[in-house]
Amino acid sequence: MHYLAPTTVEDAVTALASQTGDCRVLAGGTDLLVRMRSGFAEPDAILDIKRIKELRRITREDGGFRIGAAVSGAEMAEDPDLVAAWPGVVEATGLIGSTQIQGRATMAGNLCNASPAADSVPAMLAANAVVRVAGPNGIRNVPVGDIPTGPSKTSLGAGEFVTSIFLPARPNNASDAYLRFIPRTEMDIAVVGCGVSLTLDDAGICTDARVALGAVGPTVILVPRAASALIGRAVDDTTMVAVVAACSAAASPISDKRGTVAFRTHIAGVLARRATQIAKKRAGGTS
């Protein structure tokens, strides 16, 4: 196996293009090294992106945040502006693994690992995040929901890799939240996850919303009917009934050792209601 550690995006693209065998991109490594150890991945080469300085930074851009693909969960949680603007995305990323895992794990890696139960992905989809991809044909910007295509599968082409994830600017009276169900309090994989991002007007009417579910389908699921149930309405009990129904209807889970279809379908609605309430409160709405 070869270890490649380019220091620029251009060099990384060139290095990836020149590889003939299986070359894996290494960000935090908390999934890749586990896969290698368990024999599920036997790459011919590893391309470490952590020496590319711009991928290690969180930068302000057009009122939003560009989070480099090699930024760890711990580093995100230590950026007070990011936490204030996108608390749901930060808390979702912060749920991945232990303190030790947080020191390494990245949101981009969580996305590209393409687990249906990835915690940060529903939060990013609710946030309408845009993923920047570099490859042999240059740079392209992709809506986050278009990256995962199935368990362990992404839409990234040969020689492409994620360089950053952009969380857009948002008005005042806007916030987000992420909740997951696990059978204990820490260190587990989501049975269901739900991300909600919403904007309220001065009267407390929801003017914009996005709701996304994880672990209830082969990829993350955006629930437009939950968003349309919220938009134009006060976030009250009546609205919430429609949000719950939309999320349970949108869930199409499998039964496995972590939960049954019936349980996951029910919990999708429960988490949607609770996450919506948290996002509403964070956005300045009265409860």
Place this chain on the structure above:
Amino acid sequence: MSKIHVTTTINDDPVEFLCEADETLLDVLRDHLGMTGAKEGCGTGDCGACSVTVEGRLICSCLMLGAEAEGQQITTIEGMADGETLHPLQKKFIEHAALQCGICTPGILVAAKSLLERNPDPTEEETRYWLAGNLCRCTGYDKIIRAVIDAASDMREAS
């Protein structure tokens, strides 16, 4: 295949080593550098027995390649005591009998030191969450948590 030459700093000492591309930092510490304090429990980042810090950040050394150590500042359990003088956390672990078999102890000490550097006065809940990635199959954790909180108290008084 040629080995990778890595120059790094471990416990403030400059260190150079040669490693294969697929060797982890834990492999390097234990098998090449003779630093066997960090233990391999699971090898998959679940147990925390291999905890070290890299650039002040707590990580599992089984989930980092040795080659990634180039130019980094690494600390391990071997750098915790000052010569023959134990770190307050080490003393308190003995005092509280916060270990039995000892396999998890180096990782927990490294993780606890990292916590106290960031938060000199952690609550029990904060301590338990911070150490959630360090598994101990002997003690039931209570003595570990008490030892960390007691050490934190002594360290605050001493500073």
